[in-house]
Amino acid sequence: MSVPTVNTAAPKAQQPLAGSDANATVFRILIAISLVHLFNDSIQSVIPAIFPILRSSMHLNYTQIGWISFAINFTSSIMQPVVGWFADRKPAPALLPIGMGFTFTGMLLLAFAGTYPAVLLAVVFVGLGSAAFHPEGSRVSHMAAGPRRGLAQSIFQVGGNAGQSLAPMLTMWIFIPLGLFGAIWFTLVAGAGIAVQIYVARWYGRKLQSGAQVKKKASARQLKPEVRTKVRFAIVMLIILVFVRSWYSSSISTFFPFYLIDHYGLSVDDAQIFIFLFLGAGAVGTFFGGPLADRFGKRNIIFASMVLAAPLALLLPHVGLWGVGVLLALLGLIVFSSFSVTVVYAQMLFPGKIGTVSGLITGLAFGLGGLGALVLGKWIDMAGVDTVMAICSFLPLLGVSTFLLPSDRLLNRWSEGGE
Known part of the structure; x- marks a missing residue:
């Protein structure tokens, strides 16, 4: 009789914790998953950051560089919605450390890559790691x-x-002196x-066992045809x-260093600093975007990001080097x-399809960014940077067309079954 007593008591002891976590923001988990996101994306972003090194060491053209970017981003793009759909049907906390295992393998292969096909294989592994991480990471944050x-x-x-913002600096400190072996x-x-993912996965697993997972039936809704x-x-x-955002950010992070080198005569090191300004400011913008959206509305922030960026982007090719630095920071x-x-x-x-939707949007961003790099690389070979x-x-x-998006208030009415 003692064994049943232990088994029934354990869930009861965990219920208050689960309920507390369900009703409160669990900052320790958010910080942990954000830290892993930093690790994942800094690794993924060094791939485009080392393109100038790959171009000179392997004598690549812009089209070949575009194919490398396409390989990593397209792999991530295709797999993320698949992983998200699978996670919505059957959540898998183990995918979190497994995804980082793929990334580990990719960087190990890249360190010893001596040929162009070997580089492509390495970045595919990094793309698979990113695909496994992002949908489940987004579910954890939710x-x-x-x-x-x-x-x-x-x-x-x-x-x-x-x-992503650290990638240019890491390239300058590691890859420029050490080459690909860095x-x-x-x-x-x-x-x-x-290691961090194992910690997060254990919390994730406990949440699922406690019944804190959002039930599909509870979140399902019937929408009218209109x-x-x-x-x-x-x-x-x-x-x-x-x-718009993927192609524009891809043009800046992947090819703008070449523009700076050719147009302003900068060194590879100095060009990376300008890309850091864009991506570093982007990290700041990402952090403040969410709280501002909670206060002023998500549709309003989405629209404002495009309408404010448009004139600055148009001005960027027509200013001096000092102005380029200022505009890149503001644009990011x-x-x-x-x-x-x-x-x-x-x-x-x-609602209720957190993994699928997150994988689709994030995967689409990676996929379109990779496609943009491929198309822009071929275009640059033909027309010049x-x-x-x-x-x-x-x-x-x-992107200004986003003013046509439904308002947050309308979305809330839809979720409640109204028009």
């Missing part, structure tokens, strides 16, 4: 959010954008990520936004302020 969904998503996403140091970062049409239209608008701050907000907005459109950078400056103008 479960730990409590009532502060915008803030929680910002904490989660700021880790990723901070990691990737070996990032296996230590991936190893630390695996509302369903409006939801589809909203998704199309979000895809346009993700396209503004453009990325809507990054986490876009994910939360999409989750409001499809100056011409393509000038044309890319018009991209944020397309």
